[in-house]
Amino acid sequence: xxxxxxxxxxxxxxxxxxxxxxxxxxxxxxxxxxxxxxxxxxxxxxxxxxxxxxxxxxxxxxxxxxxxxxxxxxxxxxxxxxxxxxxxxxxxxxxxxxxxxxxxxxxxxxxxxxxxxxxxxxxxxxxxxxxxxxxxxxxxxxxxxxxxxxxxxxxxxxxxxxxxxxxxxxxxxxxxxxxxxxxxxxxxxxxxxxxxxxxxxxxxxxxxxxxxxxxxxxxxxxxxxxxxxxxxxxxxxxxxxxxxxxxxxxxxxxxxxxxxxxxxxxxxxxxxxxxxxxxxxxxxxxxxxxxxxxxxxxxxxxxxxxxxxxxxxxxxxxxxxxxxxxxxxxxxxxxxxxxxxxxxxxxxxxxxxxxxxxxxxxxxxxxxxxxxxxxxxxx
Amino acid sequence: xxxxxxxxxxxxxxxxxxxxxxxxxxxxxxxxxxxxxxxxxxxxxxxxxxxxxxxxxxxxxxxxxxxxxxxxxxxxxxxxxxxxxxxxxxxxxxxxxxxxxxxxxxxxxxxxxxxxxxxxxxxxxxxxxxxxxxxxxxxxxxxxxxxxxxxxxxxxxxxxxxxxxxxxxxxxxxxxxxxxxxxxxxxxxxxxxxxxxxxxxxxxxxxxxxxxxxxxxxxxxxxxxxxxxxxxxxxxxxxxxxxxxxxxxxxxxxxxxxxxxxxxxxxxxxxxxxxxxxxxxxxxxxxxxxxxxxxxxxxxxxxxxxxxxxxxxxxxxxxxxxxxxxxxxxxxxxxxxxxxxxxxxxxxxxxxxxxxxxxxxxxxxxxxxxxxxxxxxxx
DNA sequence: GCCCTGTATGACTGCGCTGTCATGACTGCG
DNA sequence: CGCAGTCATGACAGCGCAGTCATACAGGGC
Numbered sequence: 001x002x003x004x005x006x007x008x009x010x011x012x013x014x015x016x017x018x019x020x021x022x023x024x025x026x027x028x029x030x031x032x033x034x035x036x037x038x039x040x041x042x043x044x045x046x047x048x049x050x051x052x053x054x055x056x057x058x059x060x061x062x063x064x065x066x067x068x069x070x071x072x073x074x075x076x077x078x079x080x081x082x083x084x085x086x087x088x089x090x091x092x093x094x095x096x097x098x099x100x101x102x103x104x105x106x107x108x109x110x111x112x113x114x115x116x117x118x119x120x121x122x123x124x125x126x127x128x129x130x131x132x133x134x135x136x137x138x139x140x141x142x143x144x145x146x147x148x149x150x151x152x153x154x155x156x157x158x159x160x161x162x163x164x165x166x167x168x169x170x171x172x173x174x175x176x177x178x179x180x181x182x183x184x185x186x187x188x189x190x191x192x193x194x195x196x197x198x199x200x201x202x203x204x205x206x207x208x209x210x211x212x213x214x215x216x217x218x219x220x221x222x223x224x225x226x227x228x229x230x231x232x233x234x235x236x237x238x239x240x241x242x243x244x245x246x247x248x249x250x251x252x253x254x255x256x257x258x259x260x261x262x263x264x265x266x267x268x269x270x271x272x273x274x275x276x277x278x279x280x281x282x283x284x285x286x287x288x289x290x291x292x293x294x295x296x297x298x299x300x301x302x303x304x305x306x307x308x309x310x311x312x313x314x315x316x317x318x319x320x321x322x323x324x325x326x327x328x329x330x331x332x333x334x335x336x337x338x339x340x341x342x343x344x345x346x347x348x349x350x351x352x353x354x355x356x357x358x359x360x361x362x363x364x365x366x367x368x369x370x371x372x373x374x375x376x377x378x379x
Numbered sequence: 380x381x382x383x384x385x386x387x388x389x390x391x392x393x394x395x396x397x398x399x400x401x402x403x404x405x406x407x408x409x410x411x412x413x414x415x416x417x418x419x420x421x422x423x424x425x426x427x428x429x430x431x432x433x434x435x436x437x438x439x440x441x442x443x444x445x446x447x448x449x450x451x452x453x454x455x456x457x458x459x460x461x462x463x464x465x466x467x468x469x470x471x472x473x474x475x476x477x478x479x480x481x482x483x484x485x486x487x488x489x490x491x492x493x494x495x496x497x498x499x500x501x502x503x504x505x506x507x508x509x510x511x512x513x514x515x516x517x518x519x520x521x522x523x524x525x526x527x528x529x530x531x532x533x534x535x536x537x538x539x540x541x542x543x544x545x546x547x548x549x550x551x552x553x554x555x556x557x558x559x560x561x562x563x564x565x566x567x568x569x570x571x572x573x574x575x576x577x578x579x580x581x582x583x584x585x586x587x588x589x590x591x592x593x594x595x596x597x598x599x600x601x602x603x604x605x606x607x608x609x610x611x612x613x614x615x616x617x618x619x620x621x622x623x624x625x626x627x628x629x630x631x632x633x634x635x636x637x638x639x640x641x642x643x644x645x646x647x648x649x650x651x652x653x654x655x656x657x658x659x660x661x662x663x664x665x666x667x668x669x670x671x672x673x674x675x676x677x678x679x680x681x682x683x684x685x686x687x688x689x690x691x692x693x694x695x696x697x698x699x700x701x702x703x704x705x706x707x708x709x710x711x712x713x714x715x716x717x718x719x720x721x722x723x724x725x726x727x728x729x730x731x732x733x734x735x736x737x738x739x740x741x742x743x744x745x746x747x748x749x750x751x752x753x754x755x756x757x758x
Numbered sequence: 759g760c761c762c763t764g765t766a767t768g769a770c771t772g773c774g775c776t777g778t779c780a781t782g783a784c785t786g787c788g
Numbered sequence: 789c790g791c792a793g794t795c796a797t798g799a800c801a802g803c804g805c806a807g808t809c810a811t812a813c814a815g816g817g818c
Contacts, residue, residue, distance in 0.1 A: 065441035
């Protein structure tokens with residue numbers, strides 16, 4: 001374990017003390033410079049940085065973590081799928097974390113993974129993290145145990161507050177109000193009721209969308225048709241679409257994500273039903289191809305970036321100022337993207353065409369130019 | 380910095396020495412147990428594990444990394460998009476890394492990010508990683524500099540060998556041969572030539588697919604129509620599709636990913652061309668909705684999981700046995716999923732319908748049951 | 759001139775592990 | 789019975805930083 005910089009192997013990496021010697025200062029001062037601490041003269045700072053540059057010095061973050069007790073790392077538990085939603089959220093989290101000066105460790109759990117979320121959290125704690133993000137978890141019936149022995153703040157996206165334990169902060173993606181707005185869009189078009197193709201109910205995200213749909217119908221005193229449940233895949237949407245097609249009385253469908261909506265549309269089309277003339281379909285997520293399928297899909301865009309930034313702000317605050325009262329999360333904007341898969345029910349006069357805001361929408365400042373929403377309508 | 384476990388705040392986390400005391404052994408023995416070293420009696424091992432369990436002991440990986448010089452962590456640089464390809468590859472990498480006993484740090488870079496891949500690598504090295512994976516990089520004109528001061532093995536997915544520096548191992552996703560097979564599928568159907576909608580040429584992945592397309596055409600002495608270039612998005616595919624529609628002589632298009640293919644199909648359809656009757660379209664990736672768009676898309680599935688596992692095996696070997704000669708990467712399987720967006724050119728007799736293997740395909744053992752490929756054809 | 763405050767720096771120590779070496783206890787074999 | 793070899797354990801040092809405290813000097817108010 002001696003540090004021989006001898007010939008042959010690559011020389012040992014330079015340490016702070018090497019930089020210090022070269023700059024003619026103490027190791028502690030090098031540490032000060034690299035941590036941006038006060039009370040370092042400009043001259044010394046410059047010399048240290050020069051020496052570090054010349055030696056190719058890189059701080060050893062293991063040593064830093066050991067000495068300081070902080071890793072400057074946030075762990076993320078995501079459900080191991082390439083689903084657009086979780087993937088987008090992860091990207092948002094990564095950027096937000098980096099902006100806040102934290103690196104990221106990720107742990108993917110698949111549905112049915114042994115250990116589940118609790119195991120993932122345990123593993124991250126062992127790897128050393130200052131905080132944990134749980135992204136779009138599913139209900140595994142063990143929320144309590146997740147909290148066991150977790151001594152860092154936990155941010156949970158899209159699950160109820162108790163989930164995550166005592167130091168948890170929760171950030172909704174606002175799925176419920178988004179789902180409600182999506183449903184209301186269909187009701188506003190004149191549909192008497194709206195069918196719902198839900199996501200797997202073990203996912204809290206799926207439950208929220210279901211709840212939003214229920215809320216919209218209840219608020220207007222409409223009856224709630226039986227709920228179909230898919231697994232987020234287009235294949236499950238296709239299967240559900242066949243059921244809906246044979247039901248006969250369906251004029252409007254709200255699918256819990258775009259993939260399922262696309263499957264539904266295909267099944268309906270194959271059954272001889274026209275979308276949107278006979279049946280309107282709304283999706284959820286606004287995946288990149290939604291504007292280009294046939295017909296272009298009306299869908300609810302999720303503000304992943306805003307949600308991720310907002311949530312991470314909370315988490316970082318909980319890490320760095322544990323005593324400050326948590327600032328409340330901002331309400332995410334509601335952005336319904338109206339395309340060609342929704343229309344008034346057959347035999348009813350069409351309301352004004354074009355992009356509309358749902359009744360409860362705050363005016364979205366994020367609205368892209370109309371051209372971004374898809375190809376010019378082909379009607 | 381004294382360790383007071385006193386009243387009030389949560390008690391300090393237990394250390395190995397606490398476990399040791401409780402189990403009546405030395406701290407070193409606790410270390411042995413947790414590292415699975417030999418020469419620990421069953422009795423002692425059991426006592427140590429019990430004591431650790433009772434105290435809720437978790438190893439401090441910063442201390443371990445500092446003492447051992449290894450972090451058991453692999454850093455991943457990905458291009459910061461929610462594109463299906465990179466996202467799927469990331470998931471595969473994560474699982475493969477975990478299976479090999481490594482945790483993951485991720486760093487997303489966006490196209491045009493300051494610092495680019497080199498900056499990401501530098502940041503990961505500072506965070507402490509034993510190896511680095513660069514996933515689907517783009518050509519930033521600074522490949523040389525990426526290698527500077529990198530003293531860990533680097534695995535590059537989908538970029539030429541020089542990229543990544545001296546300790547680089549490269550794992551292709553085999554995009555070139557996949558693209559060649561996709562193109563050959565269209566030629567086999569009887570098309571005289573095939574147009575190509577390429578991805579952005581800064582991406583090595585896009586260049587590989589272009590090369591594969593060229594190779595297929597050259598091999599049969601077909602002329603190469605001018606190449607269109609998109610940006611992976613369905614919107615760019617739509618734009619390209621309009622150009623193709625107005626060209627008049629197009630019967631077959633190979634798009635470098637499914638999103639663009641879907642955009643192409645929409646544009647062609649709007650222009651009054653039927654897919655596949657007038658124009659055949661092949662995509663690339665087999666994104667989840669491809670089976671359910673209209674028409675269901677013929678596409679080339681990428682074996683992300685196999686590629687990720689294979690690549691990580693190489694990387695882990697380079698980390699743990701730097702002197703062993705690198706085992707060559709296996710050739711990934713070629714799996715063309717034939718759906719309804721391809722057919723013989725108009726006026727020609729149809730070959731046998733149904734799922735076909737491309738001429739050069741090895742018989743894929745991964746082929747899903749026919750039912751998984753999409754809804755029953757609606758023809 | 760004196761104390762006080764603010765600024766700038768260094769000496770020393772310890773974070774919690776792993777690597778190395780030393781030391782017994784126990785085996786088998788000539 | 790003695791010695792080599794294997795197995796099982798412990799003592800000790802040190803990985804490269806950041807925290808704490810000590811120190812030194814500059815300027816300002818009295």
